[in-house]
Amino acid sequence: MSGSVSTGRRVRRTISAAVALAVVLATVYAAAALTSPVPRLVIDEQLPGAASGSWADAVPLPSAGASAIVAGGTAPIAAGDAEPRPIAGAAKLVLIAVALDAEPLAEGSPGPAITIDQAAVNRYRELDAAGARTVAVEFGQTWTRRDLIAATLLGSGNNIAELLIEEVFGGPEAYLAAAADWLDENGFTATTVADGAGLDPASRSTATELAAIARLALAEPVVAQLIAERPRTTSGGAAYSDEAAFLRDSGARGLVRSYTDAAGVCIVTTIEVAGETVTAVLLGQPGYPQAEQALQALLDGLQGAIGEVEVIAAGQTVAVARSDWGHQTELIAVEPIAVSTIDLDALTLRIDAAPRSTIVRGADAGQLVALIDGVEVSVRLESTGAITEPGVAWRFADPFTVLSRWTG
Numbered sequence: 199m200s201g202s203v204s205t206g207r208r209v210r211r212t213i214s215a216a217v218a219l220a221v222v223l224a225t226v227y228a229a230a231a232l233t234s235p236v237p238r239l240v241i242d243e244q245l246p247g248a249a250s251g252s253w254a255d256a257v258p259l260p261s262a263g264a265s266a267i268v269a270g271g272t273a274p275i276a277a278g279d280a281e282p283r284p285i286a287g288a289a290k291l292v293l294i295a296v297a298l299d300a301e302p303l304a305e306g307s308p309g310p311a312i313t314i315d316q317a318a319v320n321r322y323r324e325l326d327a328a329g330a331r332t333v334a335v336e337f338g339q340t341w342t343r344r345d346l347i348a349a350t351l352l353g354s355g356n357n358i359a360e361l362l363i364e365e366v367f368g369g370p371e372a373y374l375a376a377a378a379d380w381l382d383e384n385g386f387t388a389t390t391v392a393d394g395a396g397l398d399p400a401s402r403s404t405a406t407e408l409a410a411i412a413r414l415a416l417a418e419p420v421v422a423q424l425i426a427e428r429p430r431t432t433s434g435g436a437a438y439s440d441e442a443a444f445l446r447d448s449g450a451r452g453l454v455r456s457y458t459d460a461a462g463v464c465i466v467t468t469i470e471v472a473g474e475t476v477t478a479v480l481l482g483q484p485g486y487p488q489a490e491q492a493l494q495a496l497l498d499g500l501q502g503a504i505g506e507v508e509v510i511a512a513g514q515t516v517a518v519a520r521s522d523w524g525h526q527t528e529l530i531a532v533e534p535i536a537v538s539t540i541d542l543d544a545l546t547l548r549i550d551a552a553p554r555s556t557i558v559r560g561a562d563a564g565q566l567v568a569l570i571d572g573v574e575v576s577v578r579l580e581s582t583g584a585i586t587e588p589g590v591a592w593r594f595a596d597p598f599t600v601l602s603r604w605t606g
Contacts, residue, residue, distance in 0.1 A: 238553050239519040239555060239557065240522075241517050242518045244518060245517075246510070259492075260488075262483055263283075263462060265481065266409045267409070267476055276406045283403075283461070284402055285396055286456040286457060286464040287331070287464065288456060289391050290350050290396060291411050292377055293377070293391075294415055294418075295414055297362055297367075306420075307344065308342035308345075311340050312346075312365055319335055322357045331456075334438070341361070341434065342432070343365070351425075352430075352441065356395040363394045389404070405479040405481050412454075416468065441455060449469050450469045463484070464483070471504040505538070506537070509545065512533055517549050526585070528583065529549075529563045532577060533578070544571055545570055546569045547569075549567070551564035556587060563580060565579060
């Protein structure tokens with residue numbers, strides 16, 4: 199009898215212990231479920247895709263010769279002959295860039311002055327008689343360094359280019375050595391200069407490299423000022439014509455308008471379109487009328503191709519925030535993002551969302567960042583709805599899910 203009583207007690211104690219353990223485990227599980235970490239919201243981006251096509255597709259480049267356009271920080275767009283070819287007076291752009299690299303000249307500064315001697319007068323007469331483009335000089339005139347640069351560039355004076363070489367480098371051999379070094383240092387492997395004026399057909403380049411050289415020259419404040427102001431007299435009163443001007447009424451600012459039998463007509467110009475500076479190069483055009491027609495078509499195309507385009511509208515949904523418990527809300531850009539059409543190819547968009555597990559309506563949800571050539575533009579993101587804490591049903595999921603919240 200006593201044995202059966204002892205056995206019954208052991209059974210009851212075992213059951214009581216099991217019940218107690220179950221209560222403890224249930225309590226621990228409930229506490230773990232109710233206090234388990236809430237996962238962060240998942241952000242599904244809904245950004246627009248990359249733009250198809252290029253702004254340059256709308257710009258007609260001539261099939262004759264070689265041509266190139268470059269705007270902003272974009273790579274040049276080229277057409278025609280890609281091999282180096284004679285560049286005529288465009289060689290003067292190299293001369294001016296190399297001269298200013300050797301002896302910089304501050305914007306507005308006249309620089310050192312020279313007096314025109316008889317040798318300079320004789321050389322002017324010799325070139326003029328040969329039919330080369332010249333700028334008249336007279337014995338005893340005073341020419342500043344700024345005058346020499348202006349008359350070389352705008353006046354396209356071959357005799358003045360020679361004077362500039364003499365004053366800066368001491369002679370053509372020293373200039374050619376300095377030019378070769380400058381071209382090599384700047385990575386212009388397709389450009390060779392055999393003289394400073396471009397009369398020698400061995401002075402050669404490509405349209406794309408000339409566009410880059412023109413931009414480097416324009417980066418010099420004195421050159422930019424001369425191109426904008428376009429003086430037609432020296433500081434001493436000597437007059438010359440603006441030979442670089444071409445289609446001025448269209449807003450183009452010419453740097454080069456030149457011709458030789460070997461090079462054909464060569465044009466280098468810049469124009470402002472919707473706040474962007476575009477450099478255009480036309481080499482080897484068959485004549486000035488054809489060059490004018492080609493450049494006018496190019497300029498017309500630029501007017502339609504370059505402008506501001508809105509890539510993100512104010513209030514546009516750019517992402518959806520989703521919770522693990524089935525709630526979601528849209529994230530909108532509170533301001534628009536607009537960029538130039540020339541920057542569309544280089545544009546990247548990303549979302550920097552604030553890490554969070556819940557969100558209220560109208561809350562700051564992070565930023566939408568537009569990146570163009572290393573420059574960032576950010577606009578604030580805002581939630582259109584709310585995502586609250588999960589309910590009891592979600593929290594009391596299966597034990598493996600609860601465990602994963604603690605260990606995940």
